[in-house]
Amino acid sequence: MSKVKILALLLALLLLTSCSSGTLSSKITADGTLSATVAALDNKPAEQTEDGYLLAATNENYSLYYEEKGLTVRVKNNLTGAVTDSAATPDESSSEAWKNFVNSGIVLEYYKGTAVNLNKINMYSGKPDTKISLIENGFAAEVKFKSIGISLTMFVTLDNNGIRVQVPNSSIKEENEQYRLAAVYVLPFLGYTHLGDVEGYMLIPDGCGALIALEDNNQKFSQPYKAKIYGGNYSVESNSYATQKYDDTIATTASSAGIFAPVFGMVHTSRQNAFLGIIESGKYNAEIYAYPNGVVTEYNWITARYIYRETYQYLTGQSGSITSTQSERETFDISVAYRFKGGEDADYVGLAEGYREYLTENGVLKADNDTDYGMRLDFFAGDVEKALFGTKFVSMTSVEQIDEILAELTGEGIDNLSVSLKGWQKGGIYGNLTGKTSFEGDVGDLSDYAELAEKYSDISFLLYGDFLNTYKKSGSKDYIYQYNGRVFSNDTFLELHPTKYRYTAAAAEKRIEALAKSLTEKGNIGISFDGVTDEVYSYEAGEKMKMFSRQYAAGVNSDTLSAVGEQLSTAYIAPNDYLWSTVQKYYDYKVYGSDYKFVTGEIPFFAIVLKGRIPLYSEYINFKADTTEYKLKLIESGIYPSFLLTSESPSELIYTDSASLFSCQYSEYSEMIREYNEIFTKLYSVTADSTISDHSLSDGVAVTTYENGAKVVVNYNESAIQYDGNTVEGQAYLFIGGKAGQ
Secondary structure (H helix, E strand, C coil), rough: HHHHHHHHHHHHHHHHCCCCCEEEHHHCCCCCCCEEEEEECCCCCCCEEECCCEEEECCEEEEHHHHEECEEEEECCCCCCCEEECCCCCCCCCCHHHHHHCCCCCCEEEEEEECCCCCECCCCCCCCCCEEEECCEEEEEEECCCCCCEEEEEEEECCCEEEEEEEEECCCCCCCHHHHHEEEEEEECCCCCCCCCCEEEEECCCCCCCCCCCCCCCCCCCCCEEEEEEECCCCCCCCEEEECCCCCHHHHHHHHCCCCCCCCEEHHHCCCCEEEEEEEECHHEEEEECCCCCCCCCCEEEEEECCCCCCCEEEEECCEEEECCCCCCCCCCCEEEEEEEEHCCCCCCHHHHHHHHHHHHCCCCCCCCCCCCCCEEECEEEEEEECCCCEEEEECCCCHHHHHHHHHCCCCCCEEEEEEEEECCCCCCHHHCCCCCCCCCCCCCHHHHHHHHHEEEEEEEEEECCCCCCCCCCCCCEEECCCCCCCCEEEECCCCEEEEEEEEEHHHHHHHHHHHHEEEEEEEEEEECCCCCCCCEEEEEEECCCCEEEEHHHHHHHHHHHHHHCCEEEEEECCHHHHHHCCCCEEEEEECCCCCCCEEEECCCCHHCCCCCCEEEEEEHHHHHCCHHHHHHHHHHHEEEEEEEECCCCCHHEEEECCCCCEHHHHHHHHHHHHHHHHHHHHHHHHHHCEEEEEEEECCCCEEEEEECCEEEEEEECEEEEECCCEECCCCEEEEHHHHHH
C-alpha cells in the first residue's frame, strides 16, 4: 500500500472516532516533502470564545483558535493580549464573492473544462465537507469541495514563535477531470485591517524592503502589489501586472521586480502586534499579493498565492496560437511559518531580527562568516564591433593595465579589494562561456591573470561569468524549451546580439564545472557568478521534452555553486535566498525599491537581516544618477561600494553593444575610489562585524544602531541637524561609538 493511501486511511480512522480523540501531526522530511503521523490523545473539551472560536493549542507565548465554518484562525499573544484574526467583518460595499473570500481560510482557483479563465471557490461559496481534528499543538482540517471534486488537508500548528500552516501535496486530490486546480490561498486575510482604523503598515519584499501604510487611501489606488517570487517563469508566458508608480490616476503596466526572499509582513503599531510570513515550501511557485484599501475592498491585506497550474500560448502553426493550461499539476507542499512579534519588537526591525533568527536556526546564516570590509572593483575587458568580415574585439582593459591600476592603489595602502574581470572570454562580454579559459588575445591570458593574483596576494581575484544567458543559438538541447515546444528567447534590442537564450540547469552545471576545474589548477582565481544566482525557471528539455520544475533548477544551481565554493573563492550577483547559505560575497545588493505609488517608505529590511553575516556589496556607483544620495544610502545600510572600471575611454565602445557604459574610465573615478575607501574603512572600524540591532528614519534623518553599540547617523536634509549633542551637516553622516570608541 502506498504512503498516500496509508495516510488517507489513518486520517479517515482518526476522523471516524471524534473531533478531538487523536493527533495528526505533519513535519518536513529530509527530501523536503511533508509526512504525517498519528498518535492517541485523551478526549479534551475545546475551550470556546464568545464569538464561536475554539481553542486548538496554547503555550506560554501564544494561543491558537479556529472557527469551523470558514476555517479561519485567531492568534492571541498571551503576553500582551494582542489578537490577530484571519476573518473580516463583511464590507457591505463588496460583492458577495469578496464577502466570502475575506471570511475563508482556504480559497481555491481552478480551471473548468478547456476554458482558461480562472474560477474561485471558498469555504462559503463552495460549501465543502470539512472535518477538523485536534492534533498536537494545533488542528488539521480535511476539506472536500464536492462540486468540483477537489480536496486537500490543511494543518495549522502553534510554537513559541507563532504558527505554521501546511498543505501537503499528497493530500490534494482531483477526482473530476473537468476541474483542475490552479492556485491555493491559505489564511489570506490573516492580520487584515480596515481603512485607517489601525496604525501600521504592510511589509513587501521589494528591493531593500518597502512599506505600505495602513491609512485610508480614499480609493486613490486601483492596483495591488503582485510579484512572483524569483521573477517570471520562462516555461509559460511572462506575467505583467499593472502597477501605479508615478501618478495617482494612471496605472502603468510593468513587470514587478523579482522577489529574492519569500517573506511578507503585517505590522499593527497601534496594537504593538506584528508578524512575518516566511514561505518554507511552495516558494518556487508562489506570488506575494498586497492590497491597500480601496483596491477592490476597503481592507488592507497581504498574503501568498500558491500556483499549481498556469496558462501558456500553444502554437497551432507558423503564426497561430491558442491559450492553454498546464495539463499536469505542479507537485509541491505548502508550508508557511508566521513569526509574531509583540510590544516594542512589533516593527520592521523586530521582523527582520526574527527572520535573521529563523535563518540562523536553519543553518543558512552563520556568525563566523568573513564579513571584513573590502571594495569591489570590476574591470571591463571589452566587447566586439562590426568589422569588414565578422566582428573585431575592442579591448578596454588588459591584465597589464589592471596591474598598473592596482599598483597605484596598493601603493597608497588600498589593498582591501575584491577584483573581478568581465568580458575576458572570446567574443567579449556577450561571448559564450564554454568552460574553457581562452581569453581574448588583447586582454592577456589566464596565466597572466594568475600571476597578477599571486603578485597581489591580499586581493581576491575573480572571473565573471553569466552561466545562464547565451546570445548564440544552435541546434543543441542545452537550451530551455517552453510548454509550447518553442525554445525560450528574449529580444535584447542590441544590434550584434539581438536575441538572448537560456541554458538548462544541466548545461549551466557542465560549463561551471569545466571552468572551475581549470581555475582550481591555478588555485588563486575564483568565479563571480551571474544569471544562475538570481533567475530560476521550469523548462522542458531532453529528447522526450521532460519537464523540470523551478525547484529542480534551483537545486541544481545551488548544489553546483556550493561545490565550487568549497574549492574556489566565489561571489554571487543578487543571489536568491536559497543560495545564502553558501554566499561568500553578495554582489549588487539593492538599496532602493521599485518606487511603487502605494509604497510609503523604503527601509533597509534585508540589510538588517544580513549585515554582519554576509558581506554585502552595492551595484555600480558610477552609474547612479545621484551619487551623493546613493553614498548616504550605502552608509545607512552598511553596504560596501562597487565600481565598474575600464582603462580606456568608454568612447571606444560606441559601435559595440556595450555603448551604454558611458562613464567608467578609472582616471575619472580614481579620486572617488579613494574617498569611498576612506569612508567605509572608517565605518567598518566602528561597526566591525556586528549585526544591526535598530533602525529609524524620521524627518530625513536615519539612525542605524549596531549590536556593538555603534550608531550611524545619516542626514538626508540640505540643512544641518543636531543629534545627541553633535552637529550633522546637510547630506552628511556621523559615526558614534562602537568598536573604535571602546
